[in-house]
Amino acid sequence: GAGVSQSPSNKVTEKGKDVELRCDPISGHTALYWYRQSLGQGLEFLIYFQGNSAPDKSGLPSDRFSAERTGGSVSTLTIQRTQQEDSAVYLCASSLASVMLEETQYFGPGTRLLVL
């Protein structure tokens, strides 16, 4: 079956603009995660969804970052008023995770964001 997909693959934007990054999880996966991969900070957790709710959004770096998930499927990560330090690869992952069981996370190919 299809894996996790993300769009766009690459995004170049100007400082101050808003961007939306999309993630389509594996069908049937109830849990969805966003991570950020940057040269300076490595791989960082941003937010976790179980269904449409986000029990853990502790990794969002500022209030310019937000995410939502609708229909228990697609998720959108929005960055408002982008800054150059937001340049990174944004990775999405999904899993079958229930609350009590840690399931393997399967990753998408990421969106490379460059803020000029």
Place this chain on the structure above:
Amino acid sequence: AQTVTQSQPEMSVQEAETVTLSCTYDTSENNYYLFWYKQPPSRQMILVIRQEAYKQQNATENRFSVNFQKAAKSFSLKISDSQLGDTAMYFCAFMKQGAQKLVFGQGTRLTINP
């Protein structure tokens, strides 16, 4: 907070050789999970192997095996009979039970030479 340390930023071996990647972690938790992920140039993170902390037996997946030393908080990855397709960044990751988020090390860039 948990931390994961990969002390080898880069490694290079010849095809067919065996290579071991190091990973140590710091946690006060007793129940957790450890993972090795591979990231080739395509950027897609691929699970290599997974270990549950409550299991004493080391996990193996074909040419990939781990040496899990819980008391030492060490989780190394051994790749046997290395192949050119093993060339990638390798990340060690930790997940506390119930946390639902991965904590990654800084990665080791592995190059397999023909």
